[in-house]
Amino acid sequence: MSRNASGVAVELSDLTRLYGSTKALDGLTLHIEPGELVALLGPSGCGKTTALRILAGLDEATSGTVSVGGVDVSGVPASKRDMGMVFQAYSLFPHLTVLDNVAFGLKMRGKAKQDRTSRAADMLDLVGLTAHTHKYASELSGGQQQRVALARALAIQPRVLLLDEPLSALDAKVRTQLRDEIRRVQLEVGTTTLFVTHDQEEALAVADRVGVMSQGRLEQLAAPAELYANPATPFVADFVGLNNKVPAQVSGGRAVLLGVSVPALAGSVSSGAGLAMVRPESVTLTADRAGTSSVSSASFLGAISRVTVAMPDGSLINAQMASSVARAFAPGDPVTVGIEPGGVLVVAT
Amino acid sequence: MRGAVRAGLWVMFGLFFLFPLYAMADFSTRNLIAGGRTGQAWSNLVTDDALYQSIVVSLLLAVFTVVAMLVLLVPTMIWVRLRAPWAKGLIEFLCLLPLTIPALVIVVGLRNVYLWVTYLLGESALTLTFVYVVVVLPFAYRAIDAALSSIDLQTLSEAARSLGAGWTTTIARVVVPNIWSGILSAAFISIAVVLGEYTIASLSGYETLQVQIVLIGKSDGPTSVAASLATLLFGFVLLLILSLVTRGQRSRRSRGIEPGVTP
Numbered sequence: 001m002s003r004n005a006s007g008v009a010v011e012l013s014d015l016t017r018l019y020g021s022t023k024a025l026d027g028l029t030l031h032i033e034p035g036e037l038v039a040l041l042g043p044s045g046c047g048k049t050t051a052l053r054i055l056a057g058l059d060e061a062t063s064g065t066v067s068v069g070g071v072d073v074s075g076v077p078a079s080k081r082d083m084g085m086v087f088q089a090y091s092l093f094p095h096l097t098v099l100d101n102v103a104f105g106l107k108m109r110g111k112a113k114q115d116r117t118s119r120a121a122d123m124l125d126l127v128g129l130t131a132h133t134h135k136y137a138s139e140l141s142g143g144q145q146q147r148v149a150l151a152r153a154l155a156i157q158p159r160v161l162l163l164d165e166p167l168s169a170l171d172a173k174v175r176t177q178l179r180d181e182i183r184r185v186q187l188e189v190g191t192t193t194l195f196v197t198h199d200q201e202e203a204l205a206v207a208d209r210v211g212v213m214s215q216g217r218l219e220q221l222a223a224p225a226e227l228y229a230n231p232a233t234p235f236v237a238d239f240v241g242l243n244n245k246v247p248a249q250v251s252g253g254r255a256v257l258l259g260v261s262v263p264a265l266a267g268s269v270s271s272g273a274g275l276a277m278v279r280p281e282s283v284t285l286t287a288d289r290a291g292t293s294s295v296s297s298a299s300f301l302g303a304i305s306r307v308t309v310a311m312p313d314g315s316l317i318n319a320q321m322a323s324s325v326a327r328a329f330a331p332g333d334p335v336t337v338g339i340e341p342g343g344v345l346v347v348a349t
Numbered sequence: 350m351r352g353a354v355r356a357g358l359w360v361m362f363g364l365f366f367l368f369p370l371y372a373m374a375d376f377s378t379r380n381l382i383a384g385g386r387t388g389q390a391w392s393n394l395v396t397d398d399a400l401y402q403s404i405v406v407s408l409l410l411a412v413f414t415v416v417a418m419l420v421l422l423v424p425t426m427i428w429v430r431l432r433a434p435w436a437k438g439l440i441e442f443l444c445l446l447p448l449t450i451p452a453l454v455i456v457v458g459l460r461n462v463y464l465w466v467t468y469l470l471g472e473s474a475l476t477l478t479f480v481y482v483v484v485v486l487p488f489a490y491r492a493i494d495a496a497l498s499s500i501d502l503q504t505l506s507e508a509a510r511s512l513g514a515g516w517t518t519t520i521a522r523v524v525v526p527n528i529w530s531g532i533l534s535a536a537f538i539s540i541a542v543v544l545g546e547y548t549i550a551s552l553s554g555y556e557t558l559q560v561q562i563v564l565i566g567k568s569d570g571p572t573s574v575a576a577s578l579a580t581l582l583f584g585f586v587l588l589l590i591l592s593l594v595t596r597g598q599r600s601r602r603s604r605g606i607e608p609g610v611t612p
Contacts, residue, residue: 057510077515079511079515080513084512085508085511087504090501091504091505093505093508093526095526095529104512105513108512108514108518109513152512153511153512
């Protein structure tokens with residue numbers, strides 16, 4: 001965890017936001033520890049950006065409160081909230097140089113020119129862009145622009161750093177590099193951070209805790225590993241990672257599926273038939289001439305491969321394994337399907 | 350072959366536009382009584398008191414109109430785009446409306462309003478500022494609207510506010526510098542419209558440059574033509590400055606490289 005004494009706690013309490021008859025937020029409550037990086041993850045329209053904008057003061061909640069450092073800031077305008085923000089769209093001021101962009105917030109705070117130049121230079125050094133100080137935004141790549149935006153947001157020493165899908169406009173390689181850089185910088189400065197994204201890999205990679213949102217509500221808030229291993233709701237299980245839905249029988253806290261008995265996770269149906277959410281990496285395949293299932297297709301994804309198997313009832317199940325192992329399976333091969341002994345979430349059919 | 354056609358077209362259009370100007374310059378420097386050349390008509394532009402006063406009035410009208418138009422239109426258009434996008438169509442309709450109303454109708458329609466204006470502010474040609482602001486709205490609206498459409502107004506203003514800038518600072522230090530070419534376009538076009546406006550000023554009984562040019566033209570042709578040519582040249586200079594400024598901005602923006610490619 002990145003807990004740092006310099007950060008402040010953030011509390012969103014029972015936030016609701018109505019747009020006409022549409023509920024963008026439906027009683028969202030979220031507590032962020034000082035210095036913590038929390039990622040809000042969810043599909044488009046789930047309310048994650050609305051929550052961030054309300055925290056930033058760029059939108060108003062219909063009801064509920066926002067507290068920063070124990071103080072209710074619900075009525076404080078965005079310009080007085082002391083929050084640094086990096087936007088999804090490129091937001092550098094086109095008429096200013098990189099240095100002037102980073103120093104803008106300090107100028108608004110009445111800092112002397114020498115102080116703000118020095119601070120801006122330090123921030124550009126932090127994001128590795130010292131060589132681009134006197135360039136304009138139009139002379140930078142997308143990745144560089146977002147790094148400058150990060151430096152600009154941090155230059156004002158914000159109480160909270162808000163990242164609104166800052167990587168979504170970038171290509172895959174740059175996205176990964178910048179993602180790691182954001183995490184490095186956040187750990188270095190220790191600012192409490194809310195990161196909004198629809199990319200589960202991004203959220204799981206950078207956050208101390210990940211909150212999965214759906215229809216304006218927080219479905220689950222947990223550490224990445226916990227969220228992945230023990231999804232609290234079918235939506236979380238489905239959204240975080242590709243899942244197979246396999247028929248199962250539950251009784252006495254255990255689920256039986258594919259002939260294997262495994263623990264049923266909290267939130268599962270208490271007894272009877274249901275559908276178990278099984279991750280592809282938990283599915284095992286054994287080459288077996290007597291097997292009643294057969295390989296339908298195999299997709300090479302680099303270090304790993306995904307093998308799709310047709311079950312006797314005609315349903316399909318995905319298995320994920322190392323490509324070196326997957327080479328043994330070809331379409332049409334008879335196989336036996338099993339699952340690794342771990343907990344599964346079983347939902348009602 | 351293509352080059353020759355192009356050169357021919359250039360010459361043709363050049364003659365079409367320049368010949369009248371040449372004719373005006375020729376006429377305004379001709380000594381109609383003694384023959385030969387004289388600069389008397391041009392020196393009258395500053396020595397003829399009535400003409401000089403009308404030039405001052407028209408220039409002041411242009412300045413006041415531009416200032417009032419910008420103060421009225423720029424914050425309104427920014428506000429509508431950010432906070433009341435539903436009103437954009439209404440504002441556009443209102444701004445373009447003067448294009449469809451003949452100047453004569455505007456004068457008749459404003460007669461009652463101007464009774465109050467003259468009662469409160471006195472009989473001054475500068476009160477034409479109010480009606481000129483309305484007349485230039487369609488041209489100014491289009492120029493500013495195009496400039497605002499070329500930037501991500503919402504993101505830039507939100508970024509400025511999140512960094513501690515209030516609304517006034519956001520507009521003055523972030524939005525305006527990025528729509529500067531549109532503001533210049535609106536200002537220069539408005540100046541050209543005000544300096545060329547005759548109907549409303551004449552019907553309202555005020556002596557602006559255009560009204561004075563027509564009056565002088567009845568007794569002193571060369572001075573009248575000199576004033577017209579000076580106005581035209583002033584307009585050309587403004588358009589030239591506009592062209593150079595916008596070209597400078599375009600080249601600065603196009604220097605950039607494609608975003609999202611390298612870290």
